[in-house]
Amino acid sequence: MPNPFKRVLKVSRKPDKEEYLEFSKIVAIGIAIIGAVGFVIVLIGELIGL
Template sequence: MNIQKSVNSFLKQCKRVLKVAKKPTTEEYLNFSKITAIGIAIIGVIGFVIVLIAQLAGV
């Protein structure tokens, strides 16, 4: 019985989230994509700099 209550509770929470959720507009999607691309580029540059420093240091 306890498992059934927790499953029902979970399904109610999922239903509530889906009611509140909305599809992003084109502008929101483009902004999100730009921010994600900038973040990936920054992480890549940091990784490249670390590898470059390690190679120059002879590690």
């Protein structure tokens, strides 16, 4: 049975600069959304006295 990890490494490639920047923007937007949701939850909790 062939090792699946070797196959993945064989067909994978290093992302170019444009692809890397696009991925970084998506990750940054996701982190910002999660942070904003957490902030709103804490703010609502403070306002209602939890």
